[in-house]
Each structure stands twice: as C-alpha cells, then as structure tokens.
C-alpha cells in the first residue's frame with residue numbers, strides 16, 4: 230500500500246511530536262508523513278490515548294500515579310516512554326491544584342428513548358455526560374453510574390438543565406454502564422453507556 234511515503238515515524242519521534250518537544254525543523258516532515266500514512270495515524274491515536282490516560286492517572290490524587298499509568302493498555306515500558314512519563318509528571322504534579330481544566334475528557338450526549346443508539350466512548354478518559362432531560366421534572370438530580378453487574382462506580386450531583394450534565398473526572402474501565410438520574414431516591418431516567 231505504501232508508495233513513496235518514506236520510512237515510518239519512529240516511536241520516540243512520535244512521542245516527542247505529541248509532547249510538543251520535537252525541534253521545529255523535524256515537525257514538517259513528521260506531519261507530511263502522518264497525512265498519508267494510516268499506520269502512523271493509528272500509532273498517533275494510540276500514543277495520544279496513552280498520554281491522556283497517563284495524565285488522568287497522575288492527576289488522580291491519593292493513588293500511586295506511576296504504577297497506575299504504567300499499566301494503561303499494557304504499554305511496553307521503554308526508556309523513551311519513561312522520559313515522556315517524567316515529563317508529564319514534572320509538568321503536572323507541581324501545578325495540579327490549579328489546573329483541573331487540563332483534565333482530558335471525552336464528551337457524549339445520552340438519550341434514553343427507545344431505539345436511540347447507546348453512546349460509545351473510549352475508556353481511560355474523564356467523561357462529560359450530557360443526559361437528555363426532555364420532559365423530566367426540573368430540580369436537583371443525583372447521577373449514579375453503575376456497571377453491568379449493578380455495582381456503583383461513580384455518583385455525583387448533576388448540573389441542572391437540559392441536558393443534565395455531569396463530569397466524571399477519572400477514567401472508568403472498558404465495559405457496559407448504566408447512568409441513572411435520580412431525584413432523591415426516585416429513579417427518573419436511565420441511560421446506556423458503553424466504554425471501549
């Protein structure tokens with residue numbers, strides 16, 4: 230399939246490119262190659278996912294950040310990766326109290342109507358969920374996320390309105406989830422969510 234696209238971008242170069250630490254002179258040739266090489270585009274996507282997940286893991290206070298980050302997607306630990314992780318750590322650990330807005334998040338709109346498609350998102354990211362609240366009574370809502378076994382994995386207050394909005398600032402593992410909007414103890418609506 231590959232014709233005249235030159236050699237693939239080396240992993241370490243790609244990581245430097247995504248971390249914005251690649252020298253100016255090298256950026257153009259990397260971007261030129263990425264435009265036409267689907268293999269390297271896939272690699273970018275995978276590396277970006279990893280970097281986001283690592284940032285979330287590092288931002289999640291009170292855990293063992295390095296250990297959690299290292300197990301994301303079974304990433305193979307190589308020296309260049311260690312350097313990237315160090316760079317992330319150095320950049321985020323000091324100002325993290327002041328940078329909640331830097332959390333990488335995936336966003337989806339969830340509908341509970343019959344026949345509406347179940348929202349699919351990538352696992353390993355923080356989530357912003359916009360829950361369709363058409364015809365729901367106004368007022369305060371608690372939102373609960375339960376896994377396919379009925380175990381509660383997250384709960385928090387929804388930001389009132391239509392859509393009813395919640396932000397889950399930590400990654401959830403891949404799987405099928407139910408997102409429940411409650412007023413007091415009354416379940417008002419339930420939405421499906423799939424993380425892959």
Ligand SMILES: [Zn+2]
Pocket residue numbers: 236237238262266267268269
């Ligand atoms: Zn390539």
